[in-house]
Amino acid sequence: MDGDSSTTDTTQLGITGEYMTGGTYVLQTQDDDGDESFNDHEDGNGSKDYFREQDIYLPIANVARIMKNAIPQTGKVISGNFKIILILCIKCVQECVSEFISFITSEASERCHQEKRKTINGEDILFAMSTLGFDMYVEPLKLYLQKFREAMKGEKGINPVAVSEGLGEELTDDSFTGQLPAGLITADGQQQNVMVYTTSYQQIPGVQQIQFS
Amino acid sequence: MSAKNMEKVEQATNRKNISLPMSRVRLIMKSSPDVSCINQDALFLTTKATELFVQHLALSSYKNGSGKETNTLSYSDLANAAEESETFQFLTDILPKKILAREYLKSLEEMEKDADNL
Numbered sequence: 125m126d127g128d129s130s131t132t133d134t135t136q137l138g139i140t141g142e143y144m145t146g147g148t149y150v151l152q153t154q155d156d157d158g159d160e161s162f163n164d165h166e167d168g169n170g171s172k173d174y175f176r177e178q179d180i181y182l183p184i185a186n187v188a189r190i191m192k193n194a195i196p197q198t199g200k201v202i203s204g205n206f207k208i209i210l211i212l213c214i215k216c217v218q219e220c221v222s223e224f225i226s227f228i229t230s231e232a233s234e235r236c237h238q239e240k241r242k243t244i245n246g247e248d249i250l251f252a253m254s255t256l257g258f259d260m261y262v263e264p265l266k267l268y269l270q271k272f273r274e275a276m277k278g279e280k281g282i283n284p285v286a287v288s289e290g291l292g293e294e295l296t297d298d299s300f301t302g303q304l305p306a307g308l309i310t311a312d313g314q315q316q317n318v319m320v321y322t323t324s325y326q327q328i329p330g331v332q333q334i335q336f337s
Numbered sequence: 338m339s340a341k342n343m344e345k346v347e348q349a350t351n352r353k354n355i356s357l358p359m360s361r362v363r364l365i366m367k368s369s370p371d372v373s374c375i376n377q378d379a380l381f382l383t384t385k386a387t388e389l390f391v392q393h394l395a396l397s398s399y400k401n402g403s404g405k406e407t408n409t410l411s412y413s414d415l416a417n418a419a420e421e422s423e424t425f426q427f428l429t430d431i432l433p434k435k436i437l438a439r440e441y442l443k444s445l446e447e448m449e450k451d452a453d454n455l
Contacts, residue, residue: 180361180364180365180368182357182358182361182362182365182387183357183358183361186356186357186358187357187391189356190356190357190388190391190392190395191391191392191395191410193392194391194392194393194395194396194399195395195396195399195410212412213410213411213412213415216412216415216431216432217391217394217395217415219431220390220394220415220428220431220432221387221390221391222365223427223428223431224387224390224427225362225365225366225383225387226365226366226368226369227427228383228386229365229366229369229372229383230369230370232379233369233370233371233372237371242373242374243373243374243375243376244366244372244374244375244376244379245376245378245379246376246378246379246381246382248379249378249379249382249383249386250382253386256427257423257424258386258390258424261386261389261390264389265382265385265386265389268354268381268385269378269381269382269385271354272354272381272385
């Protein structure tokens, strides 16, 4: 399998449909109109009204921003060499994210049931992460939780439920404050400059960043 | 919400340092079977963990990937990470490896040949 992503050979980039998945899974791209609706796979005929568990995703802009900030400064996130397929790569991560949340939640939920409790609490989540191989997250998460609680206590005169509902708003165009130029090489070899819009990514001073080896 | 409250919420958002909507995370959590109540700590931890997960996945895939020289992260990098890393094993169904059609057809032919030879 050719793993060279800088090739401009169109036959290898899959435009002509030469790439095929090994199993029955098919990646769909034409359904996406960039809309951050809950049900990203809504049938065009409008015949599906229910949300399937696997269809609920976190907004693509938020996911894209986190990915972009994670890889080193000059890195870019693409799949193949096309802007259109850029969305595909991020959509895949969106699905992974939903899978991750379900993964952790069902583990935590099971523990709750075993202990005859109805409410999933913080400990359950942390324990689930440890069990499932994400124990490297646990210590930093405890620190973040501490900061979160302190910040919540500082909100006097505001309904804490209303505050938590307002947190982490989905990104709209107004939220974009910073711009980063990003270069993309398209299939015909021409360099294209694309502006990547980001908001500033907050880092908590004093919380050690996790080293992912 | 009043304008003053909106402003306070915005400041609060920056202080609380998360960049994913908790309401959406709650929706995904509740779509798991047998989940009744989720307390606020649990919701925050899951949201924050999800951010860390995205960073982790993107960075791991990028570092082990073939695009380091060209500074790119591609789908194959993600698929490789799912297969090779124990932590990301649960993603193998969602991130299948792609193969060239002609290779797939070739392996199909070989399988048929084997079947004929039996």
